[in-house]
Amino acid sequence: MKSAVIVFPGSNCDRDMAVALEQATGAKPHMVWHRETELPDGIGLIALPGGFSYGDYLRSGAIGANSPIMREVKAAADRGVAVLGVCNGFQLLTEAGLLPGALLRNAGIDFICRDVALKVASSQTAFTSGYQSDETITIPVAHHDGNYFADNDTLDRIEGEGHVAFRYDESVNGSARNIAGIVNAAGNVLGMMPHPERMIEPAHGGSDGKRLFDGLVQALG
Numbered sequence: 712m713k714s715a716v717i718v719f720p721g722s723n724c725d726r727d728m729a730v731a732l733e734q735a736t737g738a739k740p741h742m743v744w745h746r747e748t749e750l751p752d753g754i755g756l757i758a759l760p761g762g763f764s765y766g767d768y769l770r771s772g773a774i775g776a777n778s779p780i781m782r783e784v785k786a787a788a789d790r791g792v793a794v795l796g797v798c799n800g801f802q803l804l805t806e807a808g809l810l811p812g813a814l815l816r817n818a819g820i821d822f823i824c825r826d827v828a829l830k831v832a833s834s835q836t837a838f839t840s841g842y843q844s845d846e847t848i849t850i851p852v853a854h855h856d857g858n859y860f861a862d863n864d865t866l867d868r869i870e871g872e873g874h875v876a877f878r879y880d881e882s883v884n885g886s887a888r889n890i891a892g893i894v895n896a897a898g899n900v901l902g903m904m905p906h907p908e909r910m911i912e913p914a915h916g917g918s919d920g921k922r923l924f925d926g927l928v929q930a931l932g
């Protein structure tokens with residue numbers, strides 16, 4: 712499968728994401744600079760990587776969400792192409808309106824960088840098909856703006872419709888209902904603050920992240 716990683720000024724997880732995608736898909740992803748106005752033909756999976764696009768100025772992801780390539784990312788998402796946003800990628804997706812809610816400053820203000828235990832809230836998405844529902848997995852986080860916020864009606868809706876993909880096992884950053892990752896209504900866009908691409912080989916301390924990429928590629932066929 713052909714995949715693409717969108718690279719913004721300040722992305723710093725783009726190469727890790729590329730390694731994870733190459734392992735899972737068997738082909739190097741296309742690295743697409745954010746100022747491009749077209750995606751390569753036939754892309755089946757788009758990744759928005761972690762980092763500090765535009766130095767997190769204004770709000771994390773707010774400026775990058777208006778980069779030219781994001782028009783194409785939105786159009787691709789509307790056509791059903793899978794879009795995976797990790798950390799700053801999740802922030803970009805909420806700022807771009809592809810996912811509901813917002814990522815606020817962590818409740819404790821500090822930057823948090825450590826492994827966290829996550830509950831797989833639903834294995835009924837392409838992104839979580841490599842897991843069992845309610846399974847606990849370990850994936851690292853590294854962020855200062857990971858505190859997921861949405862109004863109560865939105866939270867009730869995304870929970871009720873099974874769009875919460877991952878929850879923190881304990882309060883990590885103040886996120887509403889411990890939400891760590893969500894999918895859109897169509898199920899083809901996932902945003903998550905933890906970094907699966909940082910848990911794909913024994914040297915990382917585990918492979919729970921690899922299971923996301925392998926499950927996703929299998930589900931997409």
Ligand SMILES: NC(=O)CC[C@H](N)C(=O)O
Binds near residue numbers: 760763764767797
């Ligand atoms: N690792 C990351 O993607 C960092 C995300 C973001 N800029 C934050 O610190 O909240």
